[in-house]
Amino acid sequence: MTRPRLATVWLAGCSGCHMSLLNLHGGLLELLQECDLVYSPLADVKEYPDRVDIALVEGAVSNEENREMAWIIRRRTACVVSLGDCAVNGNVSALRNPMGRAATLGRVYGETAPEEAVPRLLPRTLPLHEVIGVDAFLPGCPPDPERIWWVLARLLRGQPADLPPEMVRFG
Amino acid sequence: MPRLTLTIDGHSVSARQGESILSAARRSGIDIPTLCNLEGLIPAGACRVCLVEVSGRPRPVPSCATSVEQDMVVTTDSERLAAARRMTVELLLAERNHSCAVCVMNRHCRLQDLAARFGIDHVRFSFISPLAGVDVSHERFGIDHNRCILCRRCVRVCDEIEGAHTWDVGGRGAASRIICDLAQPWGTSTTCTGCGKCVQACPTGALFEKDAPATKRAVDLQGLSEWRRNRK
Helix, strand or coil, X not given: CCCXXXXXEECECCCXXXXXXXXXXXXXXHXXXXXXXXXXXXXXXXXXXXCEEEEEEECEEEEHXXXXXXXXXXXXXXXXXXXXXXXXXXXXXXCCCXXXXXXHHHHHHCCCCCCCCCCXXXXXXXXXXXXXXXXXXXXXXXXXXXXXXXXXXXXHCCCCCCCCHHHCCCC | CCEEEEEECCEEEEEECCCEHHHHHHHCCCCCCCCCCCCCCCCCCCCCCCEEEECCCCCCEEHXXXXXXXXXXXXXXXXXXXXXXXXXXXXXXXXXXXXXXXXXXXXXXXXXXXXXXXXXXXXXXXXXXXXXXXXXXXXXXXXXXXXXXXXXXXXXXXXXXXXXXXXXXXXXXXXXXXXXXXXXXXXXXXXXXCCCHHHHHCCCCCXXXXXXXXXXXXXXXXXXXHHHHHCC
């Protein structure tokens, strides 16, 4: 039997969800005995590979690069998980939405907003499920390590990962 | 006072005429989720979270604002109600900018609690993301409209308990806003007594104390309201 292929992705977020994943400490070693980590900001892999079984996606879709990446993830992944509040509902990454793109760029860059070399901001920051189909949701800012573990353990055994109500909480 | 008998979730329940379905259910130990309801205030039926089904009525009714009737048959828990309550809370979340992670009421918020209770792990509707505004012109308090759910607890507690009626609602539908006096900055209000009851009654982080934004307490509004009623 082939081992499940796990990817973790960092879109428009603060990396706090990945920090929470790292807080599994020794649990990470157990986890990596059950699957192969094929793509992650924690690993030096340049391109998102084919035939990924499970992808944990942190962060919202805020710019064109995020959106392109989301499409790639969806094409190459069996099970996509929204990891944390930014992926689930925009959260801090979406705080700019009421202001609009121009006002946001103005506030950050003044009159010198870069036109090239950095990804172009989308008009609105979007939750991941407004861009691609998402198979499971893990809210929290960040979701604590125990809940990440719970979801991963279920998915690695091929079980559905709908969180029980007591494990669902924004913030 | 005449007593009535009705059935709630298969249990026979006795109630006073004029009593709400919610109150009768709670007395018999049946837990109906609520959001805009606050003991001691006149029910507003504003949030639709306490919806129940009544036999013979085509649509669910708010249990806080519907009086009991003789031989009424009430259902407080069904798939249809769960779906309606869930959708209601999702729409509330989509209507303003509720970012729990950066809110003063994170982990003490009634809206956040309800979302968790209903198992809401994402919102199926697009966020409106309005530029809702914040008013911190008052010396001690602030109001962040981004976190307001228009439950009108503040309006009611200010009117019914404090007797000032500083707050009210302006506008229509999703564009409604809680307004101060004649839609003016809170700090310029001539009616506000600075009592802070609105802050305590607010179920989200919309109303807060500037110096101690995370220290909202659960006030005994029922006691306050009885005190006011019995005052000579």
